[in-house]
Amino acid sequence: MRAMASAQIESSRLEAGACARIAAGEGGTVGDYIALLKPRVMSLVVFTALVGLVAAPGSMHPVLAVIALICIAVGAGASGALNMWFDADIDARMARTAGRPIPQGRIAPEEALTFGSVLAAGAVFTLGLTVSWLAAALLALTIGYYVFVYTMWLKRRTPQNIVIGGAAGAFPPMIGWAAASGAVGPESLALFLIIFVWTPPHFWALALCRSGDYARAGVPMLPVVAGADATRRQILLYSLALGPIGLLPVLTGPGGVLYGTVAALMGAVFIGLAVRLYRAGDAPASGPAARRLFGFSIVYLFVLFATLLAEQALGLAGMGV
C-alpha cells in the first residue's frame, strides 16, 4: 500500500512523457548515472577539497589523500543524485535542466533515490573507516544540508535559498582540511566563508539571465520574487563583502603574499563588475553585464583556490601577515 502511494507520488513529480518512457523500461545508460552525479559540480567540489587538504598543516599519506578526495567526490555526486530525484518536477520545466536523465524518463526517480542514498552512505562510511571520522561527519553534514535543508526545505520556499543553502557548497575545503589535519580551525573557516559569500552573487547573476526559467518552474529566486533591481543591489552588497573576505586566508594562515595580491586584484575586478551590473539597471547592457559577472565569478573562485595550491607547491604559503 505504502509502495503504491510512493509510486503515485513519484509519478506526480514527472510529466506523462517521462513516465511513459520509464514504463517502457529501457533503463538508463552508464552515462545517465554519471550525469546524475553532476560531474561539473563534482569537479569544483573536488578542487576546493584538494586545496583544503593540501593547505592543512601536517602530512597525509598520498594514498589516504586520494581516498579522501574520492569519498568527497562520491558524496558530492550522491547529493546531486538526491537533488535530481527530489527536483525532477522542477527540472522538467526548466530549459537548463530538462535534458537531465529523470525528466527525460531514462532513469526512474526511485532508482535515483536508491543510487544517491547508497553512494552517500558508502562515501561517508568509507571516509570514516579509512581516513577520519571528523571528515566523515562533515561530509554527512554537507550531504544532509544540501538534500534536506537546501533542496527539500529552502529551495521552493524562500529567495534566501541559495544564501543559506550555499553553505553546502562551502563545506568541501573544510572536509579536506579536517581529513588532513584532524581538526577544523579558523583557517578552514576562512575558506568556507569565501565560498559561502561567493555563492549568492554567482547564482543571482545566473538567475538574472534565466529568471523566466525559474518563474516557470515556481522557484522563488530573488529576481523572480524581488525583481531585477533588488537582485542587482544584493549582488553588489555581497560582492563588497566578498572582496575583504577573499583576503582572510592571509590573516588566518594558509595564504601568503602572492595569494593576498591575487585575491585583492580579483576581488577588485569582482566588485567592479558588480558595480557595472548595478549601474546598468534595466538597460539592454544589463544582460551581458550579468553574464560577464557570472562567468568571472567562476574564474574568481578557481584562481583564488589555485593560487593557494600554487603557494603550497612553491613553498610560499603563510608568508603573509
Next chain:
Amino acid sequence: MADIEPPAGMSEEQKRRQRWRNIAIALALAALAVLFFAATIVRLGGNVMNRPL
C-alpha cells in the same frame, strides 16, 4: 560456467544497457576492494604481519 540469460522480452538495446551497467558495477566494486586493501596497508604498514599465527 553458463552465461546468465537476460529476462525474456528484452530488446537488444535493453540488453546492451544492462550489460554496461553490470560492467560498471563490477568495476566499482573492484575499485572499492582495491581502495580498502590500499588503506589497510597504509594504515597498518608493517604491522599487518604482526599478529599471532
